[in-house]
Amino acid sequence: MLGEYLPARLNSSLIAIAAAMVAGQPALAQDNATIAPPPQGSQSVADSDIIVTGSAIRGVAPVGSNLISVGQDTIEKTAPVNVSQLVNTVPSISTAGSVAQGENAYSYYSPQIHSLAGSSSNTTLVIMDGLRLPGGGTQFAQTDPNIIPVSAIQRVEVLADGASSVYGSDAVAGVVNFITRRTFDGFEANAQAGFADSYHNTNFNFIWGKKWDTGGVYVAGSYSDQSELKNRDRRFSSLGDYRPVGGTNTNSYQCSPATIIAPGVSGVFLSPGATTTVPNIQANAPCNNSVYANLLPSQFRANAMIKVTNDFSDKFTVTAMMNYNRQETHNASGPGGLTNAAAFGPGSGRGGQINPFYQAPAGAPGATQQTVTWLALLPDGNYGEQESQSDSIYSTAVAEYHVNDDWTLTFSDAFGWNRSALNTVNGFCSACALLALNGTAQLSGSTTATNIPGQNVIALNLPLTAANALDVWRPFDGTNRTSEAVIRSLYRNNSENTNYNTFNQMKLDLNGSLFSLPAGKLKIAVGGEYLWYEQTQKITGSNNTGPTTTGSNFRVYNYKRDVKSLYAELYIPVVSPDMGIPLVHSFDLSISGRYDSYSDVGSTTNPKFAANWEPVEGVKLRGNYSRAFVAPPTAVIGDPTQGYLYASGSVGVNGTQIAVPIANYPDVVNIPGVQCDATTCTIGTPAIQGMRRQLGGGFSNMTPQKGRSWSAGIDLAPRFLPGFTAAFTYFHNKFIGGVSSPSPSAIVNSAGLRNLLTICPQTCSPAQIDEFANIANGATVSGAIPPQVYFLIDQSSRNALNLTVEGIDGQFNYRADIGELGSFVIGTGFTYFTKFRQNFGGGTDFSILNTSGYNTTFPSVRFKNRAQLGWAKDGLSADLFWNHTGSYRNWISTTVAPIIVNSAGNPIGGGDKVKANDTFDLHLQYEFQGESFARGWQIYVDAQNILDKDPPFYNGNTNGILGGAWGYNGFVSNPIGRMVSVGLRIRM
Known part of the structure; x- marks a missing residue:
């Protein structure tokens, strides 16, 4: 993986690398030299046709920025089930190290750069081939790059700099660009199966293509099936009472049979047969209900993509793509229950509300009414499920007209449609349970209080009889007296949240050279863009009067937005190598700017200024300043x-x-x-x-969100040390007025x-x-x-969040061929935050550096690193990866050690220390050599977390995915444990 963390070095070298990647060939010395190029991969792409992320000018790398490129070699050695797993190998991505399964509750499936907010404050633009992807999910219409088949990916480029001057809204922290293959000739398929303790997955992807003299066509697709993982299958997620490991008691008073509070008696009876009480505090909660839920949902995904490109003349080229994706997650629900619900017995004077099964606690036999907390634990263990579904249709068309050898006019159109649904199927019906417990849908048992605020709607189930009442005083083990009809009614709640997102992006670009300077051509790109969105949300759920089959509410939300934009970029070569100026081997400038006019939140102008200075060949200094903008999600x-x-x-x-x-x-x-x-x-x-x-x-x-950023860095590719590259970037990013729901x-x-x-x-x-x-x-x-x-x-959404984030991104890679011993590669990539400060509403700044939990939608852990040590010879290769997340402080509200605050109420210390996390991955691969039919085929074994190490204990629940559990931090840790996959990749 780190063999392709490539710094954006000299323009010419980066273009050569990009061209090699597009061609499917090893990227200079960065890929494994022993991997033979697939016979179908060759193609010729002119440097002037290469478009690299962060620049609108063809043949020019992004000036002043560090561009990380993850290519084919990384894809093979990561063996990803989906593209999220691939991106999570980049330390600058907030979720690096986490599990890529299930919908992230705060960013859908969209990656985030540098932990710069999350949720509705999404500051990372995710695109494919330079064009926007359809929004999805049931929250903020964020993107799902996993709609792209892994087999269609040529490379992924991560630009961790403000880029709104080129791309518009969302690119405050940077851009993640998934670049697909231009053409393909032949057939390639990859099948793999993975196994872990109480968990498994299967994955298959393929690509078939045909080239002709003027173009080509290919079809790519993938299928994956990831099993669920239950809380009870991992000790760290199912303890319930975490005090023995330094946490808190997360058990509940929801038990079967019920726990009881009797009038005039202090404390809680832990069962109807209890003769004494315990103090009503969380530390005494007796029942561990975490064992009934899922840690990870099961997930199924299938997608397919067709891409056609053709040169209709030496001047006119058209490329068209269409993609379809279907994904589902299924998350088994745990049992529901009631908390502090009134129940009435004989002598209470409540008439028809008297429950015929009423039982006073043994310690208060004269109690005629009580407050019960109860878990609806059924014999069959079927408590319904939460499921998500998503269907996406995405298409692009790009027409390029070469006006002459220097100027190109390009029209691009991207259209996307997504239907995302999050449904509860046969969930717990609290209103049904209350109606059967005290004859009303009210916890208090009031017969006059309305069940629908603002309306005079009162649901009653009177009188209570043996046929329609609920027995919470006995377990469902044969002694419970609840009728079968009432038992069935307990899990009859259904809800649906369906979102429809449609967008269309149209761009017209003119690209070329204005005139020649002594150092080269002054290049320019100008263009205009029109973008429109439509979003419809349809939500159905209970109205608190009983089962949803008879009592539901339905809401529809409709949103529209259109955006008109103009943009320009200028590349100015000031000094070139052939000018022979001492200490200025080369010097380049770039100026870009963009104007966006939004139909709902006004207009914005965002410039960017950047420079590269190469004092000597192989050493480049770079820097940039930019302003950016994020339109609030509709x-x-x-x-x-x-x-x-x-x-x-x-x-x-x-x-x-x-x-x-x-x-x-x-x-x-x-x-x-x-x-x-x-x-x-x-x-x-x-x-x-x-x-x-x-x-x-x-x-x-709420008002729009703004970004201000600058970065400075150095790229090294010394001539005296062939095979060595390094890049270090110091970044500063300020995010102003981030939309947030405060924790x-x-x-x-x-x-x-x-x-x-x-x-x-x-x-x-x-x-x-x-x-x-x-x-x-x-x-x-x-x-x-x-x-x-x-x-x-x-916790209403508002412009509550202001962030100032600084740190260092670094990577180096060294590859050497040592004769008969083969080739070796060693490298690392890391992100180290030096500052992470925030304030709310313009108040006093305070630091959240090296903490997680204070902000519920993103972490701010100081240090992440992924290192590689690899060897290859005669088709056999072995790569060992070390993944490190540094120690940090848990600042979630449930921390054991209190958070220390100053006189202004801002945190300054305290919280629980979370240990550093170190895991190791191993990828073993053999590629068949010679002239046999199997030439180029690969067999491999991929082992993640080979030492089967549990994630560090975290006293909280980040709920970062659909599922989630107490005991680990889902933002930065993977709960699966050792995962061993075997696979076969064939090429024809």
Whole structure:
């Protein structure tokens, strides 16, 4: 892999490398010299036709920037199931080291550069062959590069610099460009199967192509099937009580049979037969429910792509591509349950609400009513599932007209359509359980409270009888008295969130030379672009009155946007090698700029200035400055006709425990029964419930997001040391007004966000709750409102986040042929952050360097590295990779060691130390030699995490994927363990 971390050295050398990659040949000395070029790969591509990421000018590498290119050799030696796994080998990608399976909750499948925010603050542009990809997912219409078959990829280029002056919105942190093969002749197929403890996957991809004198056609496709991984199959994800390993007790009071709180009795009865209680604190929670859920969802994906290119004359060329992708994930749900629900017995005076199965706890036999917390643990263990589906259709057409030998006019069109759905199938129906427990759909058992806020809708199931009541006092082991009909009703909730994204991008570019300077031709690219988006979100779910078959709500959100753009780039060669100027072997300048006009958020202008200086041959100094822009995702603005609700936001019950600093919220100590230590009180427990809202950015008057960046670096390719290349880049990136939904930890610990939490020591009034939920303007509440609401926390999307990030990207590679011993390669690539500061709302800056969890959508771990040691001889090769993530601090809200804050409420220390993570991968490969029919075929064994090392313990749940679990950091760690794959690649 690191054999192809190529610095953007001299323009001529980079173009040669790019041309070699396009041709399918070894890229100079960077690829494994013993790998014979496939017989079908040869083609001729002129330097002037090469377009490299970061520059609109043909034949010119991006001036002032470091370009990392991951090519065919890396693809073979990574044996990726999908392109996300391939990109995750680049340390500058935020998710490097994580598992590439399932949808990332914060960026869909889209890679992020330098951890520069995430979620709705996506600052990395992901493109294919220089054109945008269709948006997808059920949140922010981000891209899924995995729609591209791995077999169609020629190389992946990562440009970690601001690039809005060339590409427009989103390219604040940089660009990831997936470049597909231009043509292909022959047939190649790759099949592999992988196995780990309680986990497996299979993968098949192919490409077939035919070339002719004026062009060619190829068809590529891939199929992959990755199994689920259950929490119970990994100890670190299923302990429940993590105190023995330095964590917290994540167990629940949701048990079967129920735990009980009786009026007038302090504490909780841990079962109906209990004669004594325990204090009602999280540390005493007895039931480990993590064993029922999945750590990873199963995932299936199939895609196909056809690409045709033809020269209709020596001046006119047309290339067309069409791609289809289908993917599904299936994530088995764990059991649902009730928390603090009222149940009434004989003598309570509640008439038809008296549950015929009522049982007073043994320690309070006279209790005529009680509050129960219960887990609906069924004998068959079938609790429904959460599934996602995605269908994508993507096509591009590029027509190039060579006006003369110097000027080219290019028209490009990219069209994409995506349908993404996230569905709950046969999920737990809390309203159904409540109706069978106390005759209402209310936790409190109120027969007068409405179930749909803002409407007078009351669901009742009266009187309760043996036929329609729920027995929570006995387990479902043959002694439970609940009827079969009621048991079936418990898992009858279905929900659907379907998004339709359509876009069209049209570009017209003119590329050529204005005139000649002493150092060479002054080149220019000018162009215009028109881009439009349409997004429709359709959401169906429960209305809290019973099963969704009889009580559902349905919402539709529609968004549109169009963008008109003009851009230009100028390449100025100032000094060339043949001018013979001392200490200035070459000197180049680049100036580019772009104007974008958005139909919904206004206009923006973004320039970039860059320079290369080569004092002597093989040593290049480079630098650049740029401004960039990210348009807020249309879906996160919210629908004003619906109270600014949006698909991934909601108003409902808070489901997270929050450690609230007493110094910031003195009233928190006055909440009845709240558990406090010397500095904090914990809310969000079963006894201290509250409400959370996450409305769209229109509610908070959201504005566009801006970026300011510069970088400086050096590239080395010394003539006295053939085979050695190195590149080091110091980057500075400022992100201003990032759209974010602030985490509870950020809210309670940051002075700029402190007003977003309201404490109600005597419970919040109905008027407060209605105003908080924005019901008067069309918003609705999801789920039942707790009988006592003690706090209101506002996590609505807003321009809350400002980041200043600095660090070093570095890579070096040395390859040497040692005669009979074969060829050797050693190299490494790393990202090291030197600064990671942020503030909220323009408040005081504070550092989150080398932490994870304070921001729930992206980590800020200081150091990542991937190193390679390889050997090859006579078709046999062995490559050992070392993956390192440095030690860091856990700053999630559930950390054991409290986060230390200053007088302004900003964090300055504390948190749990998370150990460094070191894993090793090994790739063994043999390529058949000689003249036999199998020439060029490869057999290989790929072993990831060969020492089967568990990820470092992390006291929290990043929920970075559909699934997720407590005990490890899904942003930077892989939970699968040792994964061994065997494969065969054939070429004809």
